[in-house]
Amino acid sequence: MAWITCDFFAETLGLSTSIHVFLPQSGLDPSSHSSKLPVLYLLHGRGADHTEWMRNSSIERYAESKGIALVMPGVGRSYYMDMANGLPYFTFLSEELPQLVKSFFPISDRREDTYVAGISMGGYGAFKLAMSYPERFAAGASLSGGLDLASRAAGPAFQESEIRALFGNVDRLKGSRNDLLFLAEKFAAHEGNKPRLYQCCGTEDFLYQDNQTFRQYAENLGIEVTYEEEPGEHEWGYWDYKIQRVLDWLPLP
Template identity: 80%
Template sequence: MAWITCDFYSETLELSTGIEVFLPQAKLMTSGSSSRLPVLYLLHGRGADQTEWMRRSSIERYAENKGIALVMPGVGRSYYMDMANGPSYFTFLSEELPQLVQSFFPVSRRREDTFVAGISMGGYGAFKLVLTYPERYAAGASLSGGLDLASRAAGRGFQEAEIRTLFGSVDRLEGSRDDLLYLASEFAAYQGEKPMLYQCCGTEDFLYKDNQTFRQCADSLGIHITYEEEPGGHEWGYWDRKIQRVLDWLPLP
């Protein structure tokens, strides 16, 4: 695969940012110039950046025969949201970034070719995208995601200064568009074709309870999720194994 580091200025964020991109060379060489690649947006965890997937996993090796482009954005510690006192990262991720990626690289604009997955904070971001915009994604995957954000914030999962920066107040989270449990109810009522959902978490992970809460909420709403759990913690040995499962699960042509 070709590895491309792409730096650019974001009008939404009003700052310079960057993405890491893998493109499958064999696919490009054998397909006509009009061919557009399916694309998987890979979201990093809290405290990391856009290089995390490349440094901590073997994602390039796993994806090289899948004929898929990988796009890895960096969002700092924003929790993939429009921050109360900071840049609008969710708007950047959902609106500006796909348009830029489609203009820079030969990736498909079709819903059925567009996927998102993430670990930890990125698992929250991936599910937030597909639950908010089911018409834009064919599949979304959360690996050990922080899926019950309101409870995590109320239970001292964040420092006070970080709460003010991200949310403004913990009280505004529950029932808001940053609350995946609320978004799940809207998703359940959506009448169009729903994206496929994949969720996994290790049973020793500190976010295991959050994942059970979200799973139970989805079950109560009749939302189908491919759910897997096994022994494992909040660490890259587990995620490196599970991303291979995600790549096999994606509805690729």
């Protein structure tokens, strides 16, 4: 695969940013250049950046045989939100970035070829994107995601300064588009095609209960989620193993 660091100016954010992109190499066969590539957006966790997947996993090796492009953006500690007192990262991720990626690289614009996955904070972001825009994504995967954000933000997980930056006030989170349980209700009522959802979490992970809450909520709403759990903590050994399962599970053409 070809590994590309792409630096560009994001109009939505009003600043320069970077993404990492992996593209499968077509070789010398002219027929292999005839179609655009399916794409998996890989989202990083809290406190990390767009280099996280490349540095901590063997994602390049796992994806090489799949014929899929990988796009890894960075959003800081924004929790994939349009921050109350910060930058509009969710608008950047959902609107501007896909258009830029398709203009820069041979990426398909078909829903059937577009997927998103993430770890921890990125698992939250992946489900948020997939459920917010079911018409754009064929699948979304959360690995040890922070899926019950409203409950977590009401506890000691966030400092007051971070709450102000992200939500303005924690009371504004529950029932908003940043609340995955609220989004699940809208997603369940969506009458069109729905993306497939995959969820996993280690049983020793500190976010295990968050995952149980979301899983039960989705089940009560009639949302189909492929769920897996096994012994594991909140760490890259577990995620490196599970991303292989995600790649096999994706409905690739």
